[in-house]
Amino acid sequence: MLDRIPKRDIFAWNALIRARLADRKPSEAILIYCQMLLRGVNADNHTFPRILNAARLGGAFFSGRQVHGHVLKLGLGSDDFVVTALVSMYGDLDGPCSARKILDGSSRRNPVSWTLLMGMYSDQEKPNLALKVFYEMAAAGVPLDSVALATALGASGRLRSVLDGKKIHDLARKSGLELHPLVANVLVKMYFDCEVPGDARALFDRMPAKDMVSWTTVISGAVHTGAFNEGLKLFRELCAEGRKPDHFTVSSVLPACARMSASRHGREIHGYTIRHGVGAGLPAVQNALMDMFVKSGRLESAQKIFFQMAEKDVVSWTVMIMGYSLHGRGEDGVKLFREMERDPAGVAPDAAAYYAVLHACHTACMVEQGRFFFGRIRKPGVEHVALLAGLLARAGKFEAARTFVEKRRMEDRPEVLRAVLDGCRIHRNLPMGKRTAEKLAELEPLNAENYVLLSNIHAAGGRWGSVEGLRRTIRDMGLRTKQACSWIEVGGKFHVFRVGDVFHPRSVRIRWELDRMMEKMREEGLSLDADFSLHDVDEERESIPAGHSELLAIAFGLISTPVGAVIRVTKNLRLCRSCHASAKHISWLTGRDILLKDPLRFHHFRDGECSCRDLW
Template identity: 30%
Template sequence: MIDGYAQNGDYAEALSLFDKMLDNGFKPTGVTVMAALHACADSGELTRGQFVHSLVNELGLKHDVSVMNSLISMYCKCKRVDIAAEIFKNMKEKTLVSWNAMILGYAQNGQIITALNHFRLMKVKNIDPDSFTMVSIIAAVTEFSVLRQAKWVHGVVTRTCLDTNVFVKTALVDMYAKCGAITTARKLFDLMNDRHVTTWNAMIDGYGTHGYGTEAIKLFEEMEAGDIKPNNITFLCIISACSHSGFVEEGCQYFYKMKNEYEIEPTMDHYGAMVDLLGRSGRLTEAWDFIQNMPVEPGVNVFGAMLGACKIHKNVELAEMAAGRLFELNPNDGGYYVLLANIYATASMWDKVTEIRSKMEERGIRKTHGYSSVELENEVHTFYSGSSWHSDSNKIYNFLEILIDKIKDAGYVSATDLMQDVEDDLQEQMVSTHSEKLAIAFGLLNTRPGTTIHIRKNLRVCGDCHNATKYISLVENGEIIVRDLHRFHHFKNEICSCGDYW
């Protein structure tokens, strides 16, 4: 019963039943303990998980490999990968499942390099990976978003003869799409004879994040025509694809089709995607009304989408309303404070900007620093705005100064509307040394003319950098691909694939 509740996502009931079992004096078996750990892991109940861990020792189950593997997974999912690593280290017997759990745990917790190193160590110890291993390592490379690593792991998949597994192939499609190689992703997709619904989802999502909304819709229609039943993730992908491409009516149709034709109940992610769809297009009042009429209490992602839309369309009133709810739901997320401060700055409401910054200081909330990275010759180079630590710093800044002059001659005008009490010349200088521009300059300096430059940005691309990159692609006669927090931008000949709609 406990396992049944856990498998069906009713974690509270599973743990409640586990407690009753203990209260009634029943001694849990290893299978029961694993079911309880599963419930703790998927519900993020770290404290309960630690209690179950103490029972493992009391019950003499610490030599049961399956139980220890469940402990590793629980701690990883509860973001205590350090404890999981210690358990793994002390295990006298390790199975492939043990290695897989650690690799996935590192990947899920953002420790991508450690995940890759763990995989290499596994290979050194002559432990052959299975499909689960490869899906986990592909997920790690996908998060890293480096095309060279993507090609390397694809080679490993081929050499281990795991390239016939549908889930491994699906992970490869997703990986290439998220590493900027959407054409390669589509080629792999077309070569697949057997496609799971997740395969279609990966390709639709890939098209969406690259701004190819028309292709995403065509693929969805092809999916339906082939009698592949879309699931809730499919609809989330297609609505998001419509949002990125400005296809508002189509996105709304898919939302209602999901409910009425396929009888799929929307999740909070679907509601957030709808608010993003409406808000991004400028239909802010309609987006706010949509939130007010939701049948469930709106979550952080819903109000976050609303606040982002208010930033795009400079609506202070609705921004304050959305931010007010966000500060109640997630008072320690600095991103929302910064976003509201930027909205105030755009409206020249400097007193409000100061007020927001003071609140952040009082609560000890720090702004997430933006950075951009570019890979060259098997090495990832990371830049921060105005940073000068790089060994080629002088060359980069000198080249960037010349590049800015070139794009000005082509029509570029810098945006400095978020700066107060700063001289015009200094404002322009500060904007010109944003991390994206430094990474692009470094990439251009170290590649042959016409080489495609791949940039990774940890935050949303700012308006000035977006505009500047369009002009850089024109004067340098090459393509620049930027992956930001939400999507891909393909810049070529002064045009971006997002159609300036992001």
């Protein structure tokens, strides 16, 4: 073919080069360019961008620089397209500073090359430098088009700088691009990233044309800022408009179902993905579905998806390992991790996968395995250290936990201290518990939870004076402890209960049921631990007779679901020993399975036993 190309037909040469690039064969594109030079054909303004791209994609910096020489020789150094390709080549192969030099040597009027430079800084996690480029560009009078504005807004979001975001928003407004589809979408994301969901939502509502990216952005933003219900509502609105959510949208809304344990909504969306073939074979969607099932207490459904997945990635394995662990099946989690390592598909564990397997070791109290996996983590994070320290502590190896943490120089990290403290609670190691809790309170004086933990320890030791003192501290500092609440989904509706609540329409009947259970427990001589709890003890002492929120929710479940149905309750705080014991007894007395989710794990109560083996 080459020999039959008429000498001057640069168009044909360009087409050949383009074809090689489309086939992703950059080195062959460069070879064709060389043939062209050998035949004495001069490249033009269409050839250079392609050849420079070929050099960039093939990592051929030396060739790229030679081509740069050709550009200068042929006097094409000020062509906008050529400059852009040069900026891109130098940036990718030699870094942004190098790209910057090209830009400075050009006419500097082309927004595309400026935007490229901005994007490079943004991709390298240097959004502040990206913004610097943007402001320079604006000051130099370069036209700010939609892509330039969008890129700068993306950088503001990454920097979480609403100040910059608003400035750029203003510029967009002045140039009439505020509601441009691209700009508006990025503006919405920027406001979410800067944690100003109100502004994000207001802009979304004003958008005249919302595409699927707009909807996905607002749903994902709502979910990430904790507005789970809002996310679900938006998703329903979208469907009600007759639009078809795609795999991005579905993967954005599923975490809301997971976080709320909204099993019914999650199952509806699962149905939607099956009916519309959305996300079949896409790990992002399948993994989000699995996670939703794990977190809404349906481990079997998650397993079913997992074992049917043709291509599992590291997230799929991690979700499933974590799923086993959260449901009290640590051994199965460790087994699955081993299986992943043996898998011929060759998935390499990352930091999160190691977190999951350590979590499984923690759940199963497998100390040696935990040590082994920890040793394999290349750069253990504080979350890994906290898990292993917690594992040692819950196994009663307090001295080992202490030396391990000190060796890692993490004795001042609240996450680690909290993990160790949990072991102290389980083993009722009051002296070490007290020291640990005091340190925690010193490190985070504004976190009311810490004083609650400390006061729990004083309460366990009967030091009510100290308990009272801590309550005063909390009050004087103007802090507030979290109020416990539990909820249960019945008939697609959430029923929320607080301690001693009497506001539910069926309150009297609930109370009666709970009293009946307590009475039965007494008859059967079942003991109810008083405890070393995780609640505000004073609240607890006052409210035991009225019933903790989880017991109210369980009692409501007993009277409002069919005999034999599993009762699924979620609680915003961790259970106390007395409620844990009551739930065990209730499962035995009624023959019901009770699935209670607290912020850290699931408790499966059946026949008077709990899946956590009382280690929690």
